[in-house]
Structure formats: C-alpha cells, structure tokens
Amino acid sequence: MSSPGTVPADAPAARPRTPRGQGPLRALLDRADVRNLSLLGVLAVLIAVGGITKPEQFLSTDNLQLVLTQASVIGVVTVGVTFVIISGGIDLSVGAVVALASVWASTLATQEYGLGGMLLCAVLVGVGCGLINGVLIAYGSMVPFIATLAMLASARGLALQISDGKTQVVTVDPVLDLGLPDSYVLGVPPLVLVFAAVTAIGWLLLNRTTFGRRSVAVGGNAEAARLAGIDVKRQRLLLYLLSGLCCGIAAFMLIVLTGSGQNTNGNLYELDAIAAAIIGGTLLSGGRGTITGSVLGVLVFTTITNLFALNNLETAVQQIAKGAIIVAAVLVQHRTARTEGS
Template structure:
C-alpha cells in the first residue's frame, strides 16, 4: 500500500510544457488542463513584459533599437546563454543546481581554440567544445549521483576547477580563432533568410528541449525526481542514473554554447561565460521553473532569456550604467519568486 501511494506522489509533479501528455500513473484531465492554463498565463505574462520592453526600446531609441541589425544582435546574444539555460532548466526541474555552467563554457571555449585544436579545423573545434562540456558534466553527474555530494558543493568545485584550468591553458591571454569556416558563421553572408546561424542552433536546441521535457518518458522522469526523489525511486525510476544523464545534458549544452561563443567572439578567453550560471538560473526562475524542483518549462525559460537580453540591449543603447541594469534584473527575479510562492500557497503545495 505504501508503494502504491508513493507512486502517485511521484507523478503529482508535472511540466507546464506538457499539460496534455500522459503522466506516469496518470493525472485527471481536469488537473492537467488547470496546470496547462497556469503555464499559459505565465508565458503570456512574460510575453507582455517582453512587449513592454520592446515598446520602451522603440520609444527611447527607435532608429537604433528597431533596426534589423540590432534585433539580430539581440537574438544572437540570447542564443549563447539561451542554450545554457535549456540545460539548466532540466537540472533545476530535477531538484538540482549547476553553478559551473559559466566556467564549463570558458574551459570548453579555450580548449577548443588552442593552436593544436585549430589544426583540425571546424570539426576539431566543434568536437573539442562538445567533448569538454560532456566531460565536465560527467564529473558533476558522478559526484552528485554516485558520490552523494550536494549539487551546490559539487558544481561549485567544478566552477573553481574549470576556471583555474581555463586560466592555466590561456595563461591569461586571448586565443584568436584563425579557422575561417568558423568565423564565417558569424558573418551576414551566412544568415538564412536574415536569421543568424547561431539563432537557428538556439531554436533547434530549444525545440529539442521542449520535446524531451514535455513529450518523453525522460522528461516525465525528470519532473518526478524533482517532485519527490524517494517516491520516484519507489516507483521504479533509477534516480541516480537520471541525475547523471541530466548533468551530462547540462554539460552538452555548455559545450554547444561554447562553440557559439567562439563563433560570436572569434576567440577563446578564460573570462568567457562570466556569471552565466546566475543568468541561466534567473531566466529559468522567472520563466516558471521551480527552484525546489518538480516543475519546469522550456518555453518560459527561453522567454526569460529574451527578457534579460532585451533589458541589457536597451540599457546599452541608452548609455545607462550597468549597476542600474543589475538592480532591475534583481527586482525582476525577486518579483518572480514572490509570484511563485504565492501560486504555491494558492495551490496548497
């Protein structure tokens, strides 16, 4: 009887991205529709905030902000942190955290831009960036899932180690990319129907993340682990293996983001990815992903990324100080958390 009750608890968590998908153990249709409606309300609210920001940018700097080149720039800049945020959303949904994403991006970018790596051309740089990201994710996953370490401590250790190794590789210098095929991806000639290749990669990663989290057994298991890990274990889910896969996924996203950053900047630096972990966590939270786990939304996280990127762009165009920008971001994060807590009290959770 205990196992049966716990199975129900394991599936009581759900993903807003998949209100109509069947949950393991089954949710009543009415409950799924209600959760889907709340997800729609959150996403519509973020779209409203984004529309207001666009209006502000268009009013204060109409010629510069609404220019096609600037809109392309906003989407391109959002692509790098956006790919990282997709991986972070999975980790947070499972009840974990990854503080090392920015450092992994830095390490992958400098390792992929060494002279030895660049000798292998485009494929060598891409392969190295992805493999380094996966390797770091594997270490995080093993320490957390099988080593029993708290995610905060394990990923904090990875943050320090990856940053230190990135600094050692570069010796504090910027590594310039000389592979022309990589640099060409950042040029307007490579745009497809006016869309930069980096944005297309971001869109593909977002779509894949949305499908995996909201339409697959892997996604449902991720939500179940975040909702109640012990209940998920009793329901037959291998919690440790699931967590390992999730940190591997986060590392993969960091590797992809590192390659995009190499294309965008044309270099590899040990300072790359600075504070990416905070931006990714913040975007996921304001998008509706619960920091305590059990609920995640890829669509909301991407909208959160676009909100923050647009704010940064507006502040830059209006020559406003970065400290005011950070205060604005902090206020948005606090407001999002307060709304989440109020929603949780209303739901009785």
C-alpha cells in the first residue's frame, strides 16, 4: 500500500503537458528565427517583382552575379559592424576607412609590390584605423559615436590628400584578373566566395567561440561582464580591430571590382552597414544580433538598389524606400522588446 499523495513505483510516467494554446506548429514557430524567415520572404517578394517587371534582365545570370558581387563588398563591412553593434558600440568610420585603405593600397608605390603588397597594405590600413578607434574608445573612455565620427573625418581627409582628388588606376594584372569572368569558380565570382568565407568565419566567431559570447555579454551588460571576469576594455579593442580588418578586406575587394582607388569609395557604407544589421535583428543597444540576419539585410538592400536601377527609378525614391524599411525594422524591434519584457 502506498501512502496518500505518493505515486506507485509501477505507475506509468506522466506525459509532458503542452502549454495551453501552444500546439506542435506553434512550438516550431517559436523555435524558428521568425525575423530571418521574414527577411527571406521579403527577398523572395523582391525577386518575384524583378522577375515580373524585368524578367530577361533581372533573372539573367550576369545580373544575379552583379547583385551578389555588389553585396559582397558592403556585406564584408557589415559583418564587422554587426560585432561592434552587438557589443553596444557603433562604428561610423567604416566607409571612410574603406576609402583610405583603397587609396593607400592603389598608389603607384604600393602597386610595385603586386597583389600581395596591395592586399597587405589595405588590411594594415584597416586594422590600423580600427586600432585607433579601439584605443580611444576602450582605454580613452571616448564615446564610440564621437571617436568613430572623428575617424570618419580624418580618414576621408587623408584619403583626399593621398589621392589629390584623382582616381588612381590599378595596372597590376593579377588584381584586375580577379574581376574577370575567367576567374569565376563554377560561375561564382571570387569576391562572392570571399564574402561567403567572411560570413562563415563571422558566424562561427559569434556562435561557437568565447569571443562571440563575450561580445554579447559586453553588449548586454558591460558591468556584469566585468564582474564575471571578462576584460571589457580588451574585448572592445578586439572588436574594433575586427571591424577595421573587415574594412581592409572590403577595400581590396572594391579595388578589384572597380580597378581603381578613389577617395569617394565607401560613400555612405556606414549607413548601409548599420541599416542592414538593424533590419537583420541586431539591437542598437547591444546584446543581441545575428550574422545571418545582417547578411540577409545586405541582400535585401542590394536587390532593392538593383531593381530601382533596372526600372529607371530615381535614386531619391530608392533612399526613401530604404528609410521606410529601417523605420519599420526599428518599430518591430521596439514591439518585440516590449512583448519580451511583459
């Protein structure tokens, strides 16, 4: 005889109860990344619109390769910016750093060292700018907005001085060959492969390493992260170094794409990268974000730009459309935050 209130040993195990109103489909949707699925839906709609309005042009192999190639440059920058925003920071200097790195790497003196020298120069310039940003912010206690705004102005000015306002034409054949169809791998441009590699590495860093977990922790609550033993200052420095590295890589990709270096390169990249990260689910306040979402955001914006160009629509309308998407994404973030907090 078992005592009252006890369960007999041979009684069948109780089946887990599903919370009221949550069936198997609801549970599946809760586990899915709804934001990324939404972005995929938006991208599918844009592709459908392009297929209807300009089927022969939009769906052509050449145009799809062009869209992916254009997305690759800003996409690499966005990966670095996403890490910075997740940590609670901001980097307004990425476009100017891309311009400075592309100009410095395409000078006649640098071109004498060939492809390797140009690539190394672009990366070192990007990392150097990231180092300055990181030191000012992490160890100089400067507000990220002010520090990176100062870098934006300085890098643009230096790029203008180095280039003397002129376009620097690249004459190194191995660099120019990377932009030709003969260098495509199974029909995929090399720049797209670089973008894919950077995206994969970024995803692994964020989701499978202590570096990623520390970045999220610093963005969520810097003081709690410090008390947990995380060197917050060093982490912030490393994050801005990573952003600078991505800018250096993107600068070299832009040289390959355009065959030149100009002080106007990377114009408004900072806005495009931040916007792509935001609509991809990265919180401006830090503590949350995904590389996948940011990449989808880049593809959405690049596809919109391509559609507007093919349909001969004004650039002003394109900017208005981008602005509306950004506002909608921020409103969704606020609503999601209120729902999670309630």
